Amino acid sequence: AQKVTQAQTEISVVEKEDVTLDCVYETRDTTYYLFWYKQPPSGELVFLIRRNSFDEQNEISGRYSWNFQKSTSSFNFTITASQVVDSAVYFCALSEAWGTNAGKSTFGDGTTLTVKP
């Protein structure tokens, strides 16, 4: 069975602070994909990143960066110099590539990030 844990339910920071959102996953599959989505108050989940299990390189996109550590089954997300517009619920998700769960995304419970001015 696959599982995604986002232990941080809510995080509050002041603008310009760096913040890291944790994501820990469980899977028996050797080939899988990890995702992060952002859900602003409007409700729509916005895709941020997709990473496959064979690519452990960290990725940076502007103020966003992701740290994939296969050894600890973690895929953490860092926002540098946070802004008020970053306030949202962030979801980490896992999707196995093969087997009975292939293509079914399992989402974490989400982390609500509030960035105060």
Added chain:
Amino acid sequence: ETGVTQTPRHLVMGMTNKKSLKCEQHLGHNAMYWYKQSAKKPLELMFVYNFKEQTENNSVPSRFSPECPNSSHLFLHLHTLQPEDSALYLCASSPGREPADTQYFGPGTRLTVL
């Protein structure tokens, strides 16, 4: 229009009503999904359609009935719902070429069952 659209955005219905949620994607994708997002619960996958064929029904009660007439449109027909069915219903689509494609979501329909 681009992306994934959902109508209506808000819906209030009684337990004896029949209503339908509509989802349309303009991305040329072949797979479409329905998710339920309740307060205090993670996203729950309800149905998956791939090339118009239903490939997943995640033990959803029969009062929810999906319909996928073509790869661009997905409906969720609702009848005799319960108050606990109140939630945000999200539609998503993906290319459908790989098992773990990126899914692109619509804005959701906020459903309230009285």
